[in-house]
Amino acid sequence: MANDTMAIQRAWTWAIPAREEDWDALYAEQLPRIYNFFRFRVGDGPVAEDLTSVTFEKAWSARHRYRRDLAAFNTWLFTIARNVAVDHYRQQRRHVSLEQAAEVPAETTPEDLAELHSDLEHLARRLAVLPERERELLSLKYGAGLTNRAIARLTGLGESNVGTILHRTIAGLRAGWKQGA
Amino acid sequence: MEDRFLNELRRDPDPRFARELRARLRAQESKPPERTRRLGGALAGVLAATLVAAAFALPSVRASAQAMLDLFRVRKFAAVPFDEARAEKLHQLGSDNALMVFDRHETVLDPGAPQVVASVEAAAAAAGFQAGRPGYLPGGLTADTVRVQGAGEARLSVSEARLRALLDALDLRDVQVPAGLDGKVIEVRKPPVVIQQFRNTGRLRATVVQSKSPELAVPAGLDVERLAEIGLRVLGLDPAEAGRLARATDWRSTLLVPVPINASTFRQVTVHGEQGLLITTRGRDADGDRRREGSLVLWSEGDRVFAVLGNLADKDLLQMAESVR
Numbered sequence: 001m002a003n004d005t006m007a008i009q010r011a012w013t014w015a016i017p018a019r020e021e022d023w024d025a026l027y028a029e030q031l032p033r034i035y036n037f038f039r040f041r042v043g044d045g046p047v048a049e050d051l052t053s054v055t056f057e058k059a060w061s062a063r064h065r066y067r068r069d070l071a072a073f074n075t076w077l078f079t080i081a082r083n084v085a086v087d088h089y090r091q092q093r094r095h096v097s098l099e100q101a102a103e104v105p106a107e108t109t110p111e112d113l114a115e116l117h118s119d120l121e122h123l124a125r126r127l128a129v130l131p132e133r134e135r136e137l138l139s140l141k142y143g144a145g146l147t148n149r150a151i152a153r154l155t156g157l158g159e160s161n162v163g164t165i166l167h168r169t170i171a172g173l174r175a176g177w178k179q180g181a
Numbered sequence: 182m183e184d185r186f187l188n189e190l191r192r193d194p195d196p197r198f199a200r201e202l203r204a205r206l207r208a209q210e211s212k213p214p215e216r217t218r219r220l221g222g223a224l225a226g227v228l229a230a231t232l233v234a235a236a237f238a239l240p241s242v243r244a245s246a247q248a249m250l251d252l253f254r255v256r257k258f259a260a261v262p263f264d265e266a267r268a269e270k271l272h273q274l275g276s277d278n279a280l281m282v283f284d285r286h287e288t289v290l291d292p293g294a295p296q297v298v299a300s301v302e303a304a305a306a307a308a309g310f311q312a313g314r315p316g317y318l319p320g321g322l323t324a325d326t327v328r329v330q331g332a333g334e335a336r337l338s339v340s341e342a343r344l345r346a347l348l349d350a351l352d353l354r355d356v357q358v359p360a361g362l363d364g365k366v367i368e369v370r371k372p373p374v375v376i377q378q379f380r381n382t383g384r385l386r387a388t389v390v391q392s393k394s395p396e397l398a399v400p401a402g403l404d405v406e407r408l409a410e411i412g413l414r415v416l417g418l419d420p421a422e423a424g425r426l427a428r429a430t431d432w433r434s435t436l437l438v439p440v441p442i443n444a445s446t447f448r449q450v451t452v453h454g455e456q457g458l459l460i461t462t463r464g465r466d467a468d469g470d471r472r473r474e475g476s477l478v479l480w481s482e483g484d485r486v487f488a489v490l491g492n493l494a495d496k497d498l499l500q501m502a503e504s505v506r
Contacts, residue, residue, distance in 0.1 A: 023206070023207075024203075025384060027203055027206065031194055031199055031202075032191070032193055032194060035192075035193075035194040036190075036191045036192065039190075039191075039192065040190075044192075049194070049195070049198050052194070052202070053202050053205075056202060056206055057205065057206070057209070060206045060209045061209055063209075123187075123190065138187070141187075142187035142188055142190065142191070143191065145188070145191065153269065170184065170187070
């Protein structure tokens, strides 16, 4: 539905009750993006699913505060997802350092073990030693499939800066990948 | 390792996980919004943004002898374009409550959550006016639900300091705030609203919304044109354009509707012989980001205002609007 029917939301929201969103459509559209954002952040397995669930539950419970006139739904949702990721890492740091996390998979479930040698697991190990900013940009770009401009808007970085950081990070990953493969 | 390889690492979530999470979210969708949030956010908060950032003045500067108030009512709609960067800035300010330029707000009458009713007739009886319904339903649309929201009324007290803080936050240093604004009380009255929703078996959705004109009452003598100009500057218009538009607009009959220009287009249309406004959102905005496609038409007839919105072709939406009787 028009993101900017919403114009009315600014000028007339008080006069007209919030229109019901097509939540089925929003969910179908955004679930894979959020889920893959977290897969790139924490790897495959239940943690990515848990963080995806937390993000959607927070968004749905706060859905009446979403201002359609001011931001696209996915921008709003990814703002929540980023905060969920920050909270997750904050909790993780209490138990294990980032360096240790790079050495040892945090969650060793049967699914993780089965995928230990998968490309994503390989990538996850390399991502784990990247600085937080680079890791997040890669997750937003390749996990969530966002454009550089959308990432810039979410993170507050300049669009060209986003492109430069991603380019540099991928080059570094590529070099490490060849050595470690 | 290539860029493409990274893209190909994406996977769909497990269908069982997707189903179970959707079921949990559905349970939340059926819950009504929290009452306190409705009052604070949906009414007072949006009022703040509405009054300051959008259309400081609704129509009709008409002195009311009894109340010593100027009364404003919606008679027609006009679009004012604004860009995404300003929208995002306002969004940030909204999160910090900086758009709230009122230091006191009192909910006189809580409209409550919209209630589902059995029929348009029942909605009309509850709302107290003869509700129209569309005779033309394109794309296999059928009536889905009818809801009514009750009347609402709020009083807000303007804070000059907060307004100045908002202007500072937007770096609008040249804007002069009219003297004597502080503490002025604005009353907002929202009549009952009837909402009819339509859907087909696929993804088509449409909604018809109608009510009597909302009213805004401000203290007599308030410089409405000046306040409107400030509102337009807040929306991002340059000083010359804001001044020109503030002077050219007939505030007695016009509600300005801000339209983000990177994602939407708008044009004047005619519905039932009345001037209306059609806003259309494309599937992708100027940045290439996905937007939900759809259109909205607004118009006013007599003492009532109407909106028809949906993810229909403009032609169908207008025909649907035209068929509301």
